[in-house]
Amino acid sequence: MTKYARITAIEYVLPSQTLSNEDLSRDYPEWDVAKIFGKTGINERHIVAAEETASDLAFNACEKLLSNIDVPRSSIDFIILCTQSPDYFLPATACILQDRLGLPTHCGAFDYNQGCSGFIYGLGLAKGLIESGQANNVVLVTAETYSRYINPGDKSVRTLFGDAAAATLIQASDSTNGPFLDRFRYGTDGAGAKNLIVPIGGARCPAELNPAPALRKDESGNVRTDADLYMNGPAIFEFSMTRVPELFATLFDDKLTLEDIDFFAFHQANKFMLDALRRRLKLPQEKFIAEFEHCGNTVSSTIPIALKECLSKGALAEGHTLAALGFGVGYSWAGCIIKW
Incomplete structure (x- = not known):
């Protein structure tokens, strides 16, 4: 029977520290709160603490996902991580996540650096793994801490970007209603x-x-x-x-x-x-x-x-x-x- 890749669960986490429009308005007096919201549509952004990394957010998002699904960790075949703020140049942060999450050693893991189109690319990768018979359960993780790269004096980007991570479970489905x-x-x-x-x-x-x-x-x-x-x-x-x-x-x-x-x-x-x-x-x-x-x-x-x-x-x-x-x-x- 043909198997189709299907999204079955999504969870996400945000850092506890926030940067509100009120905070930004104090830093940029020429921009009031209403102007910032009017241009961006954003009221607040969540920013990692000094000791937090994208992998910490990724770990928390995955833990949230894995605790809310009826799939044992031993059944996860692949973890794919999209990030432009990895912990290290090497090794891949996905490998570190595999161990930290207690996923099986037969689980594949890799990073890819893609940015704003990364979730769609990840879905395409997960579809390929599942529909080619290489995997049944794939966790796609997106995690970014752009705040690490932003100068506090640059309102053109500081008003826009926030830090976050999301974990998405893509599973093989035998449903005849596919492809999903x-x-x-x-x-x-x-x-x-x-x-x-x-x-x-x-x-x-x-x-x-x-x-x-x-x-x-x-x-x-x-x-x-x-x-x-x-x-x-x-x-x-x-x-x-x-x-x-x-x-x-x-x-x-x-x-x-x-x-x-x-x-x-x-x-x-x-x-x-x-x-x-x-x-x-x-x-x-x-x-x-x-x-x-x-x-x-x-x-x-x-x-x-x-x-x-x-x-x-x-x-x-x-x-x-x-x-x-x-x-x-x-x-x-x-x-x-x-x-x-």
Whole structure:
């Protein structure tokens, strides 16, 4: 019998420490609380403590997931971790998680560095593992601590990004109603790499060769060094307005139309970006998921967090069909259809 990969559970965790719009307004007096919310749609972001890492968040999200499912740890065949803030250059953080979670040693584990499109890429990887017969139970983890890379003087990114981790269980299903994860589409344009980047810290430009990077202020008053996260907002916006509609169109044909979709789950970047995409694609607001007010842009975790929020509120239920799209750093973009 044909087996299909299916999402069966999602959990997420946020750090306890928060950064509210009130906090930001005190740091940036020219931006009041209403202005920050109006531009971003975000009220607060959760920020890791000094001793917390992405793997700590990932561990807590996995523990929450594993304690709420009827699947023994011994049955987990694979753990896949999407992160751009690993504990070490090597080994893979997923290997550390396997041991810390008490998963079996026959469990496969690997990291991948993908960012905003990472959840969709992970679903594609899990589908491949399951539908090729290599696994039955895959835990897909997305964990990010972008706050580690943000200069406190850079309001262009500090107002947007929050830290989080999500854990998603993808299982093999014998149901004849599959496929449940379908129509995967991908795209890459590395020419845009420079527009969302931490320039210093990797092998190309090691931190030890740049121990005191210069502090600079841009024309908007944002302060950062080359060891901090840099985002070219206008370039990212232009990329998103071009590539996302192009990819979105490839998900549909005479067998699947817009009318067949119950919800549209896009990367939860910020209110300005999502509103512009929704208008460009002429999507009904009641079908367009927006669940980031309480946590901000959590990079690869935005879509699973949004799905979990919809599940908790009873909006998303079995039988619903979603179009999911991730896009951003890389440039990288990806989309798929999810049948719940």
